[in-house]
Amino acid sequence: MAAYAYWEHVWRSGAGQAWARPDRWVVDELALVRSQGARSTLDLGCGLGRHAVLLAEQGFRSHAADRAGAAVAATRDAARRHGVDVPVVQADMAALPYGQESFDFVLAFNVCYHTDRRGLRRTISEVRRVLRPGGLYAVTMLSKRNAEYGRGNEISADTFCQPDAPDDKVHPHLYANRADLVEFHDGFRLLQARDAEQSTPGSFHWQCLFQLGST
Numbered sequence: 380m381a382a383y384a385y386w387e388h389v390w391r392s393g394a395g396q397a398w399a400r401p402d403r404w405v406v407d408e409l410a411l412v413r414s415q416g417a418r419s420t421l422d423l424g425c426g427l428g429r430h431a432v433l434l435a436e437q438g439f440r441s442h443a444a445d446r447a448g449a450a451v452a453a454t455r456d457a458a459r460r461h462g463v464d465v466p467v468v469q470a471d472m473a474a475l476p477y478g479q480e481s482f483d484f485v486l487a488f489n490v491c492y493h494t495d496r497r498g499l500r501r502t503i504s505e506v507r508r509v510l511r512p513g514g515l516y517a518v519t520m521l522s523k524r525n526a527e528y529g530r531g532n533e534i535s536a537d538t539f540c541q542p543d544a545p546d547d548k549v550h551p552h553l554y555a556n557r558a559d560l561v562e563f564h565d566g567f568r569l570l571q572a573r574d575a576e577q578s579t580p581g582s583f584h585w586q587c588l589f590q591l592g593s594t
């Protein structure tokens with residue numbers, strides 16, 4: 380099962396309410412994003428739209444994309460309820476329907492690791508294309524310190540599936556260390572990387588902020 384199909388089911392069932400409130404790290408990063416003069420933003424893999432709405436409320440020209448139709452509908456609905464304008468498209472992270480240098484800031488929270496190394500490289504190349512030179516990219520990636528690293532079938536390098544898992548581990552998850560992050564993000568400068576637990580013990584994810592080089 381592809382990751383977006385799993386999430387489609389979660390969003391449709393109404394079981395994803397833990398994803399309704401903005402994440403603290405994202406909230407805290409916005410001062411820096413603003414200080415860099417960012418105006419146009421993309422929430423890639425927007426889910427229920429919590430961060431896309433936050434960005435719009437904070438005065439950014441906020442756009443959102445997700446491969447799951449239910450996420451697109453939920454984000455449109457959230458924007459309507461909050462009285463903000465957020466153009467939302469249904470799109471795959473590896474094939475974004477935006478022109479070159481469309482955004483000053485791209486956010487991808489718990490999205491880009493739902494693939495293998497090849498898929499991740501395709502996504503990063505799309506982020507590189509749609510970001511303006513000097514633009515910022517905030518992304519979370521699964522850490523090799525995460526308790527799930529190494530569990531299940533290794534379907535390709537550092538990419539695991541757990542076919543019998545009761546949660547989203549049924550689809551591919553790619554894990555990285557700091558050196559991997561730097562290698563994947565060719566053309567970007569790593570400004571911040573913090574390996575921190577999310578909601579449960581052992582749930583280590585990298586919180587990364589990259590800046591696209593100006594060539």
Ligand SMILES: C[S@@+](CC[C@H](N)C(=O)[O-])C[C@H]1O[C@@H](n2cnc3c(N)ncnc32)[C@H](O)[C@@H]1O
Pocket residue numbers: 382383384386387398423424425426427428429430444445446447450470471472473487488489490493
């Ligand atoms: C864990 S949820 C995170 C949602 C949101 N970023 C948030 O922080 O609330 C992962 C999201 O990524 C989306 N996703 C998964 N694979 C995708 C793909 N190939 N292209 C675009 N979105 C994808 C899913 O549909 C889901 O909405």
